[in-house]
Amino acid sequence: MDARTSILPLELSGVSFTAGGQRLIKDISATFEAGPRTIIVGPNGAGKSLFLRLCHGLIKPDAGQVLWNGGGDATPHQAMVFQRPVMLRRSAAANVDYALHLKGLPRNERRELVAEALARTGLSRFARSPARVLSFGEQQRLALARTWALNPQVLFLDEPTASLDPAATHSVEEIISAFHDAGTKIVMTTHDLGQARRLGDEVLFIYRGRILERAPVDRFFTAPENDLAQAFIKGELLWWRRGEGAEENEDREEGE
Amino acid sequence: MTDIGNAFIQAFELVVGLDPDLAEIVLLSLKVSLLAVFLATAIGLPLGAAVALFRFPGRGGVIVLLNALMGLPPVVVGLVVYLTLSRAGPLGVFGLLFTPTAMIIAQVLLVTPIIAALTRQVIEDLWSEYEEQLRSLGAGPARAVPALLWDGRYTLLTTVLAGFGRASAEVGAVMMVGGNIDHVTRVMTTAIALEVSKGDLALALGLGVILIVLSGTVNAAAFMLKEAAIRKHG
Numbered sequence: 001m002d003a004r005t006s007i008l009p010l011e012l013s014g015v016s017f018t019a020g021g022q023r024l025i026k027d028i029s030a031t032f033e034a035g036p037r038t039i040i041v042g043p044n045g046a047g048k049s050l051f052l053r054l055c056h057g058l059i060k061p062d063a064g065q066v067l068w069n070g071g072g073d074a075t076p077h078q079a080m081v082f083q084r085p086v087m088l089r090r091s092a093a094a095n096v097d098y099a100l101h102l103k104g105l106p107r108n109e110r111r112e113l114v115a116e117a118l119a120r121t122g123l124s125r126f127a128r129s130p131a132r133v134l135s136f137g138e139q140q141r142l143a144l145a146r147t148w149a150l151n152p153q154v155l156f157l158d159e160p161t162a163s164l165d166p167a168a169t170h171s172v173e174e175i176i177s178a179f180h181d182a183g184t185k186i187v188m189t190t191h192d193l194g195q196a197r198r199l200g201d202e203v204l205f206i207y208r209g210r211i212l213e214r215a216p217v218d219r220f221f222t223a224p225e226n227d228l229a230q231a232f233i234k235g236e237l238l239w240w241r242r243g244e245g246a247e248e249n250e251d252r253e254e255g256e
Numbered sequence: 257m258t259d260i261g262n263a264f265i266q267a268f269e270l271v272v273g274l275d276p277d278l279a280e281i282v283l284l285s286l287k288v289s290l291l292a293v294f295l296a297t298a299i300g301l302p303l304g305a306a307v308a309l310f311r312f313p314g315r316g317g318v319i320v321l322l323n324a325l326m327g328l329p330p331v332v333v334g335l336v337v338y339l340t341l342s343r344a345g346p347l348g349v350f351g352l353l354f355t356p357t358a359m360i361i362a363q364v365l366l367v368t369p370i371i372a373a374l375t376r377q378v379i380e381d382l383w384s385e386y387e388e389q390l391r392s393l394g395a396g397p398a399r400a401v402p403a404l405l406w407d408g409r410y411t412l413l414t415t416v417l418a419g420f421g422r423a424s425a426e427v428g429a430v431m432m433v434g435g436n437i438d439h440v441t442r443v444m445t446t447a448i449a450l451e452v453s454k455g456d457l458a459l460a461l462g463l464g465v466i467l468i469v470l471s472g473t474v475n476a477a478a479f480m481l482k483e484a485a486i487r488k489h490g
């Protein structure tokens with residue numbers, strides 16, 4: 001993206017995260033390059049949200065490292081859209097403006113960026129409405145507008161269309177595509193496998209805190225290598241396998 | 257019956273006629289309580305926000321203390337201020353006992369814990385709602401303070417109004433440290449107490465009506481603020 005030095009690749013090495021006495025993310029190593037859109041799938045509680053928050057820097061791993069382009073502070077150049085939009089008690093435009101204010105932009109530069117971001121997300125007519133009375137879908141678009149104004153190099157999205165209707169989902173997907181076209185690296189979780197196909201270039205399958213498969217989107221959906229990934233895309237529940245081969249490692253580890 | 261009826265009529269005349277004695281008492285009351293609430297806000301707001309947002313040793317103790325101080329009996333506060341300001345007390349040299357300043361000090365002590373404790377609750381709730389989003393946007397708790405205060409503005413204002421309510425209705429502490437001296441430290445509550453004991457019901461009733469109107473207005477304002485906030489921001 002433009003002349004800035006890139007914060008990518010993002011490199012995780014041996015990342016683990018423990019909470020409440022449980023290892024929730026287990027020794028994950030992965031590299032993310034600029035370009036391909038990464039879609040993260042996996043059952044509820046697999047650790048997808050934790051994984052995004054570790055990448056984004058909201059939580060710190062208790063083992064391993066999260067490195068942006070070999071080190072350095074990437075915070076200003078990456079953004080995250082949460083499953084539930086969090087809006088301040090002020091107007092839609094002021095919410096976008098506040099994000100730019102935190103980034104340190106002077107007021108006169110902010111105005112134009114705010115207007116552009118709202119226009120991009122089709123929210124111009126809501127500019128002066130209090131953000132929190134907007135519908136859920138509108139608030140999610142506003143979250144994307146806020147992010148658009150920040151012009152990040154990397155955007156993490158945690159189930160951005162969960163509980164949106166088809167039309168709202170469509171417009172959110174279009175905005176995500178616009179980010180991609182503008183050169184922003186997309187890393188997104190979803191439970192909507194159709195959406196994974198539509199938006200993804202590669203798929204990352206997380207199960208019980210581990211990455212079990214990472215493959216280009218076509219191959220993931222046609223010929224996944226991991227048997228749990230196969231079961232997952234066929235919509236079969238995964239818990240019935242408890243105690244079988246694939247699980248043995250897990251159980252031993254959790255007993256640590 | 258006619259005595260009380262007469263008292264009402266006289267009270268009405270005092271209020272409508274802006275009786276100078278009555279006006280003086282009302283003005284002093286307002287001056288003392290407003291100043292006390294102003295100071296208590298200046299102390300309690302940052303204190304409450306700090307306790308809400310920062311982790312430090314003894315934080316739990318501070319929270320318990322603030323909550324306990326909220327219910328502090330005014331006479332105890334009066335006693336403490338009295339002992340501190342009396343001639344033999346640590347601050348006796350300033351000669352503040354039986355002055356409006358002493359009453360302001362007592363009211364600040366009464367109101368600050370209320371404002372601090374409620375502010376802590378408001379700010380802590382907001383922060384737990386906003387934390388991840390604000391951190392993601394690059395703001396830790398310190399940078400978030402202005403936004404949190406602004407977003408809590410309606411609730412915080414009701415908090416301040418509650419503080420004003422407590423300050424202006426309080427009688428025990430200001431009686432002890434102010435002494436209820438005519439033209440010097442006589443405020444509405446202490447005047448009512450005195451006039452009733454003297455049997456001058458007219459002045460007491462007049463002041464009582466004003467006090468009720470005042471606290472009614474404050475409560476109505478608080479209620480309307482809250483409603484407006486809910487309507488506007490959900």
Ligand SMILES: Nc1ncnc2c1ncn2[C@@H]1O[C@H](COP(=O)(O)OP(=O)(O)OP(=O)(O)O)[C@@H](O)[C@H]1O
Pocket residue numbers: 019020024042043044045046047048049050051
């Ligand atoms: N702070 C925490 N303390 C204890 N356990 C936690 C904590 N945060 C998350 N967990 C647990 O970690 C696991 C992974 O959570 P995570 O939110 O990452 O799942 P997910 O893959 O995003 O699931 P979903 O698809 O339901 O959103 C869950 O079992 C959750 O209960």
Ligand SMILES: [Mg+2]
Pocket residue numbers: 048049050158
């Ligand atoms: Mg999740």
